Amino acid sequence: MLLLFLLLLVPIFSIADYTPDWSSLDKRSLPSWYDESKFGIFCHWGLYSVPAIRSEWMWWYWKGDQPDANVVKFVEKNYKPGTTYADFAKDFTAEYFDANRFAEIVKTSGAKYFVFTSKHHEGFTMWPSRTSWNWNAQDIGPKRDIVGELKNAFKQTNVHFGLYFSQFEWFNPLFLDDGKFNTTNYRDQVSYPQMFEIVNKYEPEIVWSDGEWDKTDDYWKSKEFLAWLYNSSPVKDRVVVNDRWGTGTMGSHGGFLTYADHYDPGKLLERKWENCMTLDKMSWGNRRDMKASDVHTVFEIIEQLARTIACNGNLLLNVGPDMHGLIPAIFEDRLAEIGRFVDLHSEAINESKPWIYQNDTNQPNTWYTSKLRKGTFNGRRISKKNQLFNQQTEKQTVIYAWILDTAHETFELKSVKTTENTTAKLLGTDAVFSGFGKSDSIIIPSSKIPWNKLPRRDVIVLKIEYAANQERNPLKSASY
Structure with a gap:
């Protein structure tokens, strides 16, 4: 009983x-x-x-x-x-x-x-x-x-x-x-x-x-x-x-x-x-x-x-x-x-996470979102739903840079560190930029942007892959 x-x-x-x-x-x-x-x-x-x-x-x-x-x-x-x-x-x-x-x-x-x-x-x-x-x-x-x-x-x-x-x-x-x-x-x-x-x-x-x-x-x-x-x-x-x-x-x-x-x-x-x-x-x-x-x-x-x-x-x-x-x-x-x-630009929006920087240190009206690649890497899951922001790892993290001030002769994003493998795809077009080498910033001349193919000329969204490793906690760091 x-x-x-x-x-x-x-x-x-x-x-x-x-x-x-x-x-x-x-x-x-x-x-x-x-x-x-x-x-x-x-x-x-x-x-x-x-x-x-x-x-x-x-x-x-x-x-x-x-x-x-x-x-x-x-x-x-x-x-x-x-x-x-x-x-x-x-x-x-x-x-x-x-x-x-x-x-x-x-x-x-x-x-x-x-x-x-x-x-x-x-x-x-x-x-x-x-x-x-x-x-x-x-x-x-x-x-x-x-x-x-x-x-x-x-x-x-x-x-x-x-x-x-x-x-x-x-x-x-x-x-x-x-x-x-x-x-x-x-x-x-x-x-x-x-x-x-x-x-x-x-x-x-x-x-x-x-x-x-x-x-x-x-x-x-x-x-x-x-x-x-x-x-x-x-x-x-x-x-x-x-x-x-x-x-x-x-x-x-x-x-x-x-x-x-x-x-x-x-x-x-x-x-x-x-x-x-x-x-x-x-x-x-x-x-x-x-x-x-x-x-x-x-x-x-x-x-x-x-x-x-x-x-x-x-x-x-x-x-x-x-x-x-x-x-x-x-x-x-x-x-x-x-x-x-x-x-x-849905991939930069839906199911995205904040990145280690919220906006760029050099171009402050460039804002960042990110994702981790789905699947496995070295036997473990890559995509994590519950984390607040994505740390930057070359092989796992995809960065989306929302450039909201397009009146520049050169776009230099100093929050992104590049490697020999780094690429930047211009969302909404077929344009892909590469050959950045190892650098403390990602640089794209305005003359290289196919402006006539962009869905809007006042916003550029770059999908950046294989950027260099970085570790940063934005909750404990100074904001820009």
Whole structure:
């Protein structure tokens, strides 16, 4: 009987791998797919796409503690007196929304994952939430399960599907009362149940939390949720989360770290991080007064991609659809052009690792990624998934040099030491450079570059093989 009793206990303890405390939760390794993906697309879409003024924070700028006079005037000029934010719902028609088209645009961009705003700070849910009656996309506005349609569309692709979720809601009476009376009614009746809803119903591979900063992780019950997510949820083995789980957690606790929007450290970080940025420099949500000059150029995005993945980050690039359900044509065009670049240079991006230098000591706007050759060498595996960066060995390491300043008569990369066997292939072309000899740098005259054959003239990516052995720990070395 005692033996039977002990056997019955085994599954109980084996399931509870993680306990609801950061010392336990922070030990969980990120599923490898996330690090290997490098590039994702963010999508901010909600009721704020109807007024489409200022940003996705429009309601706060209109009715918050310090209203924006321009937003107030816009509403007074364009809407009848007495208009409320809820009145915008009837115009949120999304009549041209096609989830399959969204998936196609994202796939064409070369991105490997997609994160969609299931609920922003306005509290309007893009799925038929049981705790948001008549304030969701099924009950009012589009009268569709937007999250569900997107989930089904992305199932048909190789793009991982994730959901953004705002913990707080600006003007939810329960949330405001919790602040006044030190209660937890909003959490217990709204936010906490909603997190379980989206995970159980849509099985996202990313849970991207936000809007957490006003309250502690204890208030949000973040640690309890994450313990369930890692131990018992339907996505426990493959889900990835960020670091926005309560006051003081950003940059410290969770899965990958975000630190801040548009975060770009310029140096190697030991822990996996994400640079979330938006194509529209002024807003994450759709803006009716957006100008072409407000949109990041393709080169600017490629530069951010290079800087980010060289330093152990992923790039999450945002677009904001309009109220009709269309991704603006200029965004679609940018993503397609980025996709063409990613396709031609995928080996320098997907499944790459940082190198011993993040950028070059002589040409600082040249950034490095690397890979180890797959297979065996001297009877051992060469490719290692779990290491932070690849050391430089002549026979094992492949270096990718992203040259982002191409206005040079000579390209001299002093972080790369060459041997008689060193070669440098110009990705996107058939050009291969060799004959470097033993040298403390790799030198390629600009006149030798077949400029007319390059997919872009503002970016050069070299695949460098058989460079000389070097040993360096970039975490302990001065950055350049």
